Amino acid sequence: MQRILVLGAGFAGLWSALGAARELDELGAAARAEVMVVNATGYHSIRVRNYEADLDVTRVPLGEVLDPAGVRWIVGAVQDIDTAAREVEVQENGARRKLRYDRLVLALGSRLVHPPIPGLADYAFDVDTYEGARRLERHLAGLAERADEPGAWTVLVVGAGLTGIELACELPGRLRKIAGAAHADKVRVLLADRSAVIAQAMGGAQPVIAQALGALGVETLPGTSVLEADAQGVRLTDGRRIEAATLAWCGGMRAHPLMEKIPAPRDALGRVQVDEFMRVQGVPGVFAAGDCAHALVDGAHESVMSCQHGRPMGRYAGHNAAADLMGAPLLPLRIDWYTTILDLGPWGAVYTEGWDRKLADQGQSAKRTKRLINGQRIYPPRNGNRADIYAAAAPVIQAPPPMLAGSAEVADA
Ligand SMILES: Cc1cc2nc3c(=O)[nH]c(=O)nc-3n(C[C@H](O)[C@H](O)[C@H](O)COP(=O)(O)OP(=O)(O)OC[C@H]3O[C@@H](n4cnc5c(N)ncnc54)[C@H](O)[C@@H]3O)c2cc1C
The missing domain is CATH 3.50.50.60 (FAD/NAD(P)-binding domain)
Structure with missing residues (x-):
């Protein structure tokens, strides 16, 4: 054999x-x-x-x-x-x-790349793996017990690549839910990146991302990274200290x-x-x-x-x-073909086409495409049927994800 x-x-x-x-x-x-x-x-x-x-x-x-x-x-x-x-x-x-x-x-x-920044290995969370994402989830759920500490409801996301942007857009809503009415107004999400402009490489999507981050209340710190981290917060490369109970590392x-x-x-x-x-x-x-x-x-x-x-x-x-x-x-x-479909949390999503990332769709209709991708398109058949599984594994290239403007067909996918 x-x-x-x-x-x-x-x-x-x-x-x-x-x-x-x-x-x-x-x-x-x-x-x-x-x-x-x-x-x-x-x-x-x-x-x-x-x-x-x-x-x-x-x-x-x-x-x-x-x-x-x-x-x-x-x-x-x-x-x-x-x-x-x-x-x-x-x-x-x-x-x-x-x-x-x-x-x-x-x-x-x-x-995920972990550069030798003091405190990063001990205090940073990430969403690189399922286990890492679960660890972050448990940590966020436990914030209620530290509710009155300075920076308890502050999250600093470092790295504004696709993962960092998607996480930063999710977090204000997730945190406000955990914080409840008593602390929701203390929720603060910051997104830092070394580059001079957040999402600089995102072509036509860049202004859309900036708009979504603004609408969701995510504060951006371009040209900035972390110098050192501890359990209560971080010191940034510009010398500022930020009290933050949560540091999420999305550094590539x-x-x-x-x-x-x-x-x-x-x-x-x-x-x-x-x-x-x-x-x-x-x-x-x-x-x-x-x-x-x-x-x-x-x-x-x-x-x-x-x-x-x-x-x-x-x-x-x-x-x-x-x-x-x-x-x-x-x-x-x-x-x-090449596309980028980036989740922008409750604001929606953005869809670009081509290697130069031309803006093709945005907002809730792009979000329907993102839900279709994340909820259906990238899963293997789960019906236990060998013929279906083999058909999905054929060496062919799928068409690009559809644009679903005006369609409600996968709204809950
Ligand atoms: C939060 C997040 C969002 C992302 N969003 C997008 C997106 O919107 N669109 C997109 O196209 N891509 C996205 N990506 C990137 C995408 O997830 C990766 O490119 C993709 O997972 C790569 O597939 P892979 O099979 O090469 O690696 P993986 O999916 O990482 O699979 C590697 C496998 O190898 C196993 N493995 C590792 N080491 C060992 C070992 N020593 N022994 C045995 N098994 C081992 C792991 O358990 C895993 O099952 C995202 C990534 C993250 C983290």
Whole structure:
């Protein structure tokens, strides 16, 4: 029995595994090769929703999707990857074991970057992972007990990339709910970023984001970061002290550190470079997808650390790993569109098209598109039907998310 081993079951890994299982089935080779997934938890985390208030809906049990698809999976932490020996070392139930592979798909994703700012590791919260988002949720729920401390109802979000903006827009409403009538007027949310203009890179969306932040009462601190943090607050790079019971760090992502074990070229974000077939350059039998891989998605533009790219990269990586193993032709990935749909909390959302981010939609109609994406589009089929799951894993590129101006069809999705 040959083995396609997939490391990670996020957007890239889950879809790699399903894409590989589908292709083996299509080639009539399911009895000759198995697809096996190693993931740190028993869940497919819809990581993009970690800024939202309801985290219960953000995890899909792996067995719900992988079992009907005939994919074997284990919960374990990958410790080492040896591409010369074609082996991966995994910590599983307190014991280490080695797993051999015939084809390997790297899909271990990325991690929030933590620079060595004093106090950051001890006092900052984040929404990078489900566990991190739960920790923030517990902390916010406990603020009522510290209600009268200075800065109890102040949150400083640092980093105004997409994650920081989405979190900052959610927090005023969430905090006011926790604070209740007695303290709601003390709620303060600040958003700091090193760049001179908040959301500078967001093209046509930038003024919309500024408008939404203003309407939601989020104070912005451009050209500012954190110098040091403690349990009561932070000192900013401009020398100011802010009393804040909550510091949320959203300072950017870097590819999983195990990518350093792969003897292949890496980019500035630590991602291994792959060709249009998702093959890691110069390392036979190894494919990569999602945040740990750097691809040119249309021959010119670099893949973005996003589920928008991670899911199709995964489907193609899995498909091609199976095709390669069975001597079938590989399929090149080509995505000729790029969109950004950013949640702006109760204000709505903003939708941009193209790499230069032309404004396409905003407000509540863009929010309907965002709800469709977060609530439906990026989930795998959950009906246990193998044919549906394989159909969703086919190596094809979806159309861009629809614009739903005037439509009520997914208002509650
Ligand atoms: C709050 C937030 C909002 C976001 N919003 C958007 C958005 O609106 N649109 C968008 O396109 N993208 C968004 N992103 C980015 C998106 O979530 C990532 O780009 C995407 O998750 C990458 O998919 P991936 O499969 O490469 O990595 P991940 O989804 O991170 O999956 C990696 C998997 O590997 C597993 N793993 C890690 N280390 C190990 C190990 N040692 N052993 C075993 N398993 C391991 C993890 O448990 C996980 O299951 C957002 C991210 C965050 C945090």
